[in-house]
Amino acid sequence: MATKLPRMAFFKDRIVPYTEAHVGLLTHALNYGTGVFAGIRGYWNADESKVLVFRLTDHVRRLHESSRLMRMKLALSEEATARAVLDLLRAEGLKEDCYIRPLAFYSDETIGVRLHGLTPALSIVAVPFGLYIDKADGAHCTVSSWRRPDDNVIPARGKITGSYANSAFAKSDAELAGFDEALLLNRDGFVSEGSGENIFLIRRGVAVTPSLNQSVLEGITRRSLITLLRDELGMSVEERPVERGELFMADEVFLTGTAAQITAVSRIDHRPVGSGQLGPVTEKLRTLFFDVVRGRVAKYRGWCTPVE
Ligand code: PMP
Numbered sequence: 375m376a377t378k379l380p381r382m383a384f385f386k387d388r389i390v391p392y393t394e395a396h397v398g399l400l401t402h403a404l405n406y407g408t409g410v411f412a413g414i415r416g417y418w419n420a421d422e423s424k425v426l427v428f429r430l431t432d433h434v435r436r437l438h439e440s441s442r443l444m445r446m447k448l449a450l451s452e453e454a455t456a457r458a459v460l461d462l463l464r465a466e467g468l469k470e471d472c473y474i475r476p477l478a479f480y481s482d483e484t485i486g487v488r489l490h491g492l493t494p495a496l497s498i499v500a501v502p503f504g505l506y507i508d509k510a511d512g513a514h515c516t517v518s519s520w521r522r523p524d525d526n527v528i529p530a531r532g533k534i535t536g537s538y539a540n541s542a543f544a545k546s547d548a549e550l551a552g553f554d555e556a557l558l559l560n561r562d563g564f565v566s567e568g569s570g571e572n573i574f575l576i577r578r579g580v581a582v583t584p585s586l587n588q589s590v591l592e593g594i595t596r597r598s599l600i601t602l603l604r605d606e607l608g609m610s611v612e613e614r615p616v617e618r619g620e621l622f623m624a625d626e627v628f629l630t631g632t633a634a635q636i637t638a639v640s641r642i643d644h645r646p647v648g649s650g651q652l653g654p655v656t657e658k659l660r661t662l663f664f665d666v667v668r669g670r671v672a673k674y675r676g677w678c679t680p681v682e
Pocket of ligand 1: 541567568569570572591592593594595630631632633
């Protein structure tokens with residue numbers, strides 16, 4: 375998927391043309407994966423002629439929490455980071471659905487792997503964005519031979535750039551073998567998540583998702599959907615270890631994330647999930663989710679920050 379380059383970037387406390395935001399080859403984060411990032415969606419609301427940013431403060435909070443894992447002291451507060459996202463969006467001027475990428479990274483141009491005595495920098499860019507997984511109605515997934523790093527290897531709760539080498543291993547092996555996405559098991563052999571998504575399954579009217587101690591990212595879409603499943607669809611949601619075999623016996627499986635939104639899984643390792651068709655809970659939840667993110671549900675309007 376080719377990404378159209380942005381016009382502008384927030385870079386080292388200023389908004390500059392994207393082409394002027396450079397890092398040197400020795401940049402610590404580029405060499406050692408010592409960065410943390412966020413992926414946020416902005417949804418174009420045509421009625422209001424505005425982009426609505428979904429759960430901006432939650433994404434900014436997770437970025438700052440992830441930065442603490444990396445011993446980073448970010449110059450901007452959470453409030454100032456959120457303001458910088460909105461300033462950048464105003465400067466970029468997108469009038470369509472978009473993806474926003476804040477990145478806090480150790481910017482020192484120096485040799486030596488460590489987390490201390492380094493200086494973080496913050497960049498933010500935004501690009502137009504559509505579907506991340508084309509087959510949103512039914513992806514074919516495989517259980518990867520790669521395991522998700524354990525919390526004592528690199529905590530999966532945080533969104534650390536270096537961890538994404540693991541996601542890249544799994545995603546490429548899956549795609550090159552003809553699948554749409556990889557599902558990773560954790561150290562103990564329980565289901566953790568997709569290469570860039572949390573996972574839910576529906577069985578006998580109950581929704582199940584791996585608990586946060588199963589080597590998963592603390593997904594903001596995951597948290598939003600737990601609320602919608604419980605409070606709007608009246609379903610019970612279990613957060614617990616999930617066995618691989620449960621995936622194959624589920625009525626419905628779907629992946630959730632900022633990029634993937636709600637992507638139905640129709641097959642796993644050549645076995646149909648449930649009927650193999652888009653399931654009723656997935657469909658209902660997805661319709662509700664899109665109403666929420668586009669700002670059409672008053673109760674959840676607080677999750678949407680308009681770019682004024
Ligand atoms: N897990 C991983 C590994 C991810 O990269 C993502 C995407 N950020 C998610 C889960 C979903 O998280 P969120 O809903 O906050 O985007």
